[in-house]
Amino acid sequence: MNNRRLIVSLISDQTQPNVLLIKEYANENTDHCFISTKTMNSRSIPQRIQNACKLSTVKYTYEVDENSQPDVIAKLTADKKAFEQYDRIIVNLTGGTKAMSLAVFSFFEKMPNAKLLYKPTQNYFIDFRTNEKIEIHTQLTIEEYLTAYGITTQRETPSGISAEQTDTVYQNFIKLNLKDFTNEFLFMREKRSAKKTITSEGFRSVESFINAINYQPKSPNKLDKSEIVYLTGGWFEEWVKQHIEKELNLSYNYISGGIKINSDNPRSKWKNDIASIIGQEPDKEKVPNEMDVVIMKDNTLYTIECKSSLISTENNADGQKNKNILNETIFKSDSLQQLFGLRPQTIIMTLTDIKAEIEKDTNQKGRFENSLNRANVSNIKVVDLQQIRNNENQLFNLIK
DSSP: OOSOEEEEEEOOSOOHHHHHHHHHHOOTTEEEEEEEOHHHHHTTHHHHHHHHHTOSOOSEEEEOOTTOHHHHHHHHHTTHHHHTTOSEEEEEOSSSOHHHHHHHHHHHTTOTTEEEEEOOSSSEEEETTTOOEEEOOOOOOHHHHHHHTTEEEEEOOOOOOOHHHHHHHHHHHTTSOGGGGHHHHHHHHHHHHHTOOBOHHHHHHHHHHHHHTTOOOSBTTBBOHHHHHIIIIIHHHHHHHHHHHHHHTOOGGGEEEEEEEEEEOOOOSOOOOHHHHHSSOOSOSEEEEEEEEEEEETTEEEEEEEESOSEEEEEETTEEEEEEOHHHHHHHHHHHHTTSOSOOEEEEEESOOHHHHHHHOTTHHHHHHHHHHHHHHTTEEEEOHHHHHHTTTOHHHHHO
């Protein structure tokens, strides 16, 4: 015996418990055993775990019948002699199907050097032999968590505008009547979509808004592309990120603003034959999207969609029209959270005072009620201006 250990992982869609246990217990003397199924292998779920944990090899791999305890036990029994070389075996019973978990438990229970662990939804393991709760010291980074679910990320470049300037914008923005600046917003959004700058002539079209929020442009009478993104809502994302970062004292690995993500097609009951539906093979199988603010805290992923206003003004043939965008924001957030495992915390933060909007226009009452009820069903928390004002230095308390 040479202090060798083996970590046994049952593979399922929920990869985070496997990654956590491996990172918690693995060392240079550790081998790995993956017990998987044809379905999980076809979707490269074991590879996601390897990628997140940076495992170069897995010594024992088994593809089992997910509904057959005898099949699982027979395949493990074939390597029983090999398992006996290990001083310590750590078995993660969290994943797999019930049949797989029962079979693996039955097989390793007979080995006195096997530690049988299970991770509930809380941030600890339970030892099945002793019923002891075991604290988890590992803290997954944002990238490790998302990699475990087959998601690749690209962080957007922050504006570089100071936190002091962003606080000034916030303090002035929340005092505005946004209807007074409808044309300014429409003009800046048009430039943002076209990825163009605003030069001296165009600057006069937005100068009243710039002055109202006390923003100091990088160059006189000009806005570059990053400033236009900032002024059309990016500043609020940065404000939320800066406040929570300071509140929780989080480092780069555990909080980010502006993440572009690419994911394998999300889990679905159906596997659409895209080629036959649209008449050709798709260009790629990845679905791009963006998240405004992402936080990892106690191995829980928090995603925040930031909306400086839930009332969007659009130009159409009949002139300008106001649109309540809460429902579509909830739809986007609900779609995203399906990618992130069992218990991601999904939040929409807005500088719209919902109660005040209803008081100004009673027709909005039913729309907001329906949207908020839908958010409840989807387990999405909506935080509006009044709540933010009352908790400016404790934003995380609103979402945890």
